[in-house]
Amino acid sequence: MPAVTDDLLALPANTDPYPLLRDLRDSDPVHWSEPHRAWLITRYDDVSAAFQNKALSSDRVRPLLAARAGRPATTTVLSLMSDWMVVSDPPAHTRLRKLAAGAFKGQRIAGMTEMITRIVDEHIDAFLTEPGPQDLIERVAYPLPAIVIATMLGAPPEDRDRFRDWSDELALVAFGTGGAARAERHERALRGLIEMQTYFGALVEQRRRDPGDDMLSALMARDGSDGLSDDELVAMCALLLFAGHETTTNSIANSVLALLRHPDHLDRLRQEPELIGPAVEELLRFDGPIKVLNRWVVSETQIQGRTIAPGQRVHLVLAAANRDPEKFTDPDVLDLGRSPNPHVAFGKGIHACIGAQLARMETRIALARVVARMPGLALAGEPQWKASLASRSLEALPVRCSP
Template identity: 40%
Template structure:
């Protein structure tokens, strides 16, 4: 039997409960071994902040996974991922992102703040109305429904459809994990969720074409520049991307962030005393335990990359979670410090693929944390948090807490 590659050993470790609880010690075992680590014949890892930042902007590295030579990356037919803006290169990416920017404007995002605040207040009212002393799963009761309802308001999804919408979203989100971490059953469930969600979005888009509203779907249908419009399939793919990338990650930002603060009571107390620090704290929470742990690029030609000969089709895995804990950039990186200037984090990626919804994520994170701390002077763990069985998207399945006034 052939000896396991470093990549296989890494991903085997990544399936363990210990890794899900805290992946950062494993990352540290690879730090310092080289700027670019050859993990398998066609797979490389980068963990340093400076190197990850450089690679995210490298013009000869593609986001199109179908260009990879790794067999696991091959696809029999086009999927949502292969059509998505997330995995698109210029000039297609340039064209589509430019058109999207005309509809997904700063004003539209700013207008979602009062909507987010109203949703947060309503969810916290429901929590406050429970029997005093009853533990609350903060993911189920707050961190998950807040972004769901905000993204639904953005896209114009009726409230009655949000439960099914959410279930499909969770299924499709697993497609972002490396293929080695997915079983045949998981891939089948992903495909089924994707089919159901695409069909739903196609029907919703058809409705918005007949009856335009003030939602983003209607705006995407209407946008035009120099005679170019966004095609119906492109609108559906964009809606799916905004749902997964803009909603799933925000759930994880809120959940991971609250748990980090509960485990650093001095920092939680500081935010209570100085709520003006919350905006700064959002970037530190993104750095400290970010919702996206890894992204990848594909070499488009043979390259000398960070001093290593990389072949066309090789996969370059950039471990964002490790880059955000790089001691060369962030002093005492394993300590949460809400006063730290953490704006150099790479939780939102970088380059032309810098997260389209980064501003909205910050708005929702700020609204959630401010509302929670203002409403409940007492927040404490009431049990053991449970991690989701995903790797790329790092988040919590459950976060049991006690919430009260004392």
Template identity: 70%
Template structure:
């Protein structure tokens, strides 16, 4: 075991550019115990891929946190615990069989939405945001408002309520990603109570007046199995949360990578047919999620290392996606790379259920940004947010 390697993903250097550190870990200690992160870091593509299918590694990671808090004597009626209770209903933090049931119901509803038919409405939304954008932070202007509005539309929320979705998503992120100050759970709880009440009243309305939206579809009126109101409300919150910051970052990180590569940007402008492979390549090259977490529930061995129950494993997607054993010239952007088996959306039973939608939003947003803003240029050196799990810009200041 190589404990001398730098493995702190939160230093200013690693925040600005995590890839040198991840390259060194992948090469010298691919199954690395990090005392700083109190987790094993898996950095090779093959190991990360195998971990997605390893039953010793569990997604049930909110319940253990609640149990540990209870064991420390922290009160169960605290704001933090109530937020954690809502999140523990989420399929992304559940194992089979609970996961299989929730996933099946959500997947059916997603299919019914005919994502491909949403092309025109998402394009109209992006164009509206670009029309109003006169330079400044492209995230605040375009990348941030888009995904929450799309989710709100899919769930069938009235247009006037859509701004509130963004605030709720931010509040969920405060808890899930551990940002914000010490009062973060209290602040989040206020918003999340409001959100829960909102979804419950929307659910009630749809019961008496079904629509062709995703919420109505998830109610499973003609199926034997149904989601309870608790589960439905938690599912709405999960879809909002999982699809918001990730998609914002996908649009922002992709746009930044293109602004830094004028030749690729010019090629893409000349040949918009390259948009698909460009988006895939930029998801691989600097995707929105650096790390996915798993809890160890049974002893397991990875590359000769014994991993014990109770420990945590970080599947470092950002490192797997630049593994030279899997990708030729991994540090180079090749906007025609094909095939491109990146793991930015995960793999296996929890693989991103919104991937088709996220790809479409990123493709439309990046495509319209580069074609409609021909003078787009960086106006300030962007800064990244310090975070273990996400790869997220503070702002993307541009001139147009």
């Protein structure tokens, strides 16, 4: 067993989880963690195989409902999230993903390049007019995905701040740390969820009457009894908002921070802008937006000789798998030209992130424009990380940009 703590929320591990994850992967790659009451799976091959293991269920919200009976706010929030595609198994997941896939066609996403570039440039323009240190997350990385998602769903642009607020409330539950603040978090999330459901319900009704070129209209375009119901459309909108906003914000912010801490790589990217594609893949591997994906054990299974029992939880530690030396040469070294680069930052298999292409595009464009237009960019303080088990996310990214 490793001599180090296995609490991923302890301050040193939350700030820099990679030394702890390296020790776990080397000494006890299938590790029972008492602090998390879950198995921590840290080797790349084991994580990759776990995505295909039918004993490990993505339907991980429903089991919590019974365990948390008697907590009205908590159970209501979990009930609203329990039908999301990402927390369902086949056949429900198969049907929902097939219906959603039409809205995420490559041609539709590729056609958003000009819009995303314009949004990024508008925010960089505003950033550059303000003197002194500023938060790059608040000014660029945070608003971009909210605006993109609002536009994709055909919502009025002025509603984008509401989208951001709802995404934050959902993140309190999905990525929260537990403890004494849990009840307060769920009360806040419940208020946000009810408001969001009402909003999306009205938007669905409007698009039923007057369909457009937006993604919501595409989601409801399928004829026949197999189409998405209004409740499923509302749930899909909520999922797209939450998953698309949090992950993309983290991807952009973490990538900028990694480059600022590796100025030689930042200079290389300025000199070789055509490297942006593989650079983003490497930055996703090096310090990606999600540390942990959760699974619920529905039947006994064996991983590396350890017996995993039904009713237990498994944490697939993506951050550890993406730095496994058995899969990646010099895994703790940032290499913008790394190839091949089979990272699992967006998952794998049937539950691979359906919006990965969009997240990659937003990150590539945002990073390329920041690098090209902000040559004097530098850290203006030590960034602080949010205390989160699942998400690798910064509280703020203080920077300054000299002429």
